[in-house]
Amino acid sequence: MHIPDGFLSPLVALSLYVISLIVVAYSGRRYFREGGDIYYLSVMAAGIFAAQMLNWPIPGGTSAHLVGGALDGVLLGPFGGCLAMFMNLLVRCILMGDGGITALGANAFNMAVVDVFLGYLIYKVAMRMSGGRKFLSGFLAGWLAIAAAAVACGVEIGLSPQFGYPLSVTVPVMGAWHLALGLVEGLATGFIVSRVGGVGE
Amino acid sequence: MRRSYLLILILVLVSPIFGVIGADIVGYHEPLDVAAEMIGLGESEPVWSGIFPDYTVPGVPDVIGYVISGLVGVGVLLLPAVLRGRRD
Numbered sequence: 001m002h003i004p005d006g007f008l009s010p011l012v013a014l015s016l017y018v019i020s021l022i023v024v025a026y027s028g029r030r031y032f033r034e035g036g037d038i039y040y041l042s043v044m045a046a047g048i049f050a051a052q053m054l055n056w057p058i059p060g061g062t063s064a065h066l067v068g069g070a071l072d073g074v075l076l077g078p079f080g081g082c083l084a085m086f087m088n089l090l091v092r093c094i095l096m097g098d099g100g101i102t103a104l105g106a107n108a109f110n111m112a113v114v115d116v117f118l119g120y121l122i123y124k125v126a127m128r129m130s131g132g133r134k135f136l137s138g139f140l141a142g143w144l145a146i147a148a149a150a151v152a153c154g155v156e157i158g159l160s161p162q163f164g165y166p167l168s169v170t171v172p173v174m175g176a177w178h179l180a181l182g183l184v185e186g187l188a189t190g191f192i193v194s195r196v197g198g199v200g201e
Numbered sequence: 202m203r204r205s206y207l208l209i210l211i212l213v214l215v216s217p218i219f220g221v222i223g224a225d226i227v228g229y230h231e232p233l234d235v236a237a238e239m240i241g242l243g244e245s246e247p248v249w250s251g252i253f254p255d256y257t258v259p260g261v262p263d264v265i266g267y268v269i270s271g272l273v274g275v276g277v278l279l280l281p282a283v284l285r286g287r288r289d
Contacts, residue, residue, distance in 0.1 A: 039286065042279055047212075096253050
């Protein structure tokens with residue numbers, strides 16, 4: 001899901017840099033103003049980074065690893081989750097070249113904004129509708145939010161003429177593929193949330 | 202608190218079993234890179250390849266490079282927690 005350099009048109013890349021930086025800055029304000037502690041951001045970002053290193057190989061030449069945006073959002077709240085995920089993406093981009101530096105805004109939008117905020121929202125709605133079933137709510141949050149992040153990724157590369165395929169191809173391919181891969185994300189999110197509990201629970 | 206540090210350390214130490222050895226067995230390629238190659242984008246050089254390009258350390262076996270890059274990544278992210286400690 002980490003978009004490399006050269007996939008996005010300058011307009012798409014730049015617009016998403018602006019949007020993501022605004023959301024990250026606003027999240028920083030809200031998180032620290034509401035008494036958030038950098039300690040939790042640091043530990044969660046490192047913990048999810050380590051979990052992501054466990055790249056589960058899937059026969060056929062691909063693999064699935066945790067993205068963790070929804071998990072961050074549920075455990076830290078949307079603002080803290082956005083910050084922790086952004087720290088993670090920044091370190092991957094700068095240290096490992098995982099996710100292009102020109103695509104950092106887009107990757108942050110998909111994984112630190114869409115995955116985190118939507119994951120948090122789905123968790124809250126599912127908790128209310130299911131009468132507080134944490135595993136189910138965490139599963140739905142992890143699963144559906146990662147599929148939505150993949151659709152956002154599909155829209156971004158589909159809107160960029162540099163990537164040879166139109167939206168009608170990129171969106172269904174990214175969306176369908178991550179609805180399948182996202183089941184793992186959902187199970188992991190549901191399992192951890194059912195053990196630890198979401199923010200404020 | 203110490204328990205979470207220990208868990209993170211263990212995760213990184215076992216990670217090459219999945220991220221390097223398992224990936225070699227199935228012939229892993231990042232899906233977006235495969236797509237890029239299919240449409241001839243594969244040759245485009247990254248603007249910045251990182252200090253540990255693709256989780257490797259130049260001149261070091263992949264398994265060890267993966268662990269080193271993982272430890273450095275985790276170390277950087279944990280720095281605020283280690284320096285500041287928990288406020289409450």
